Amino acid sequence: MRLLIDSHALIWYVDQDHLLSPASHAAMTDPSNDLLLSAGSIWEIAIKVGLGKLLLSLPYKLWMTSAASDLALTVLPITLDHADVQAALPRLHGDPFDRLLVAQAMVEQVSIISCDRHMDLYGITRLW
Secondary structure, three states, X not given: OEEEEOHHHHHHHHHOHXXXXXXXXXXXXXOOOEEEEEHHHHHHHHHHHHOOOOOOOOOHHHHHHHHHHHOOOEEEOOOHHHHHHHHHOOOOOOOHHHHHHHHHHHHHOOEXXXXXXXXXXXXXXXXX
């Protein structure tokens, strides 16, 4: 199964594993799943680290490289189709990074690993 990982789920998996639900942890560690990480999430985490709003267990680049390798993540680029769907989404969720993930999930027809219930308002499949 292809699964798109929300930023907080990745951060929790690496630095605060106990915050993940059992189902999310199982999905993220199941080798038969293809785990996707949005380029938008890479940027979001970098922004928060740069602003001092997020402290990671390692320097940003080392942390991200290690996380991507440990989980065998595939980076999902932001395409014109993703941006087009995001532009048309109603503002049911205030976070533009989360709306991007919703749009990517719609276009790619994948589920999102996230604890964010607001995403459910868009009719996507969310695993938690």
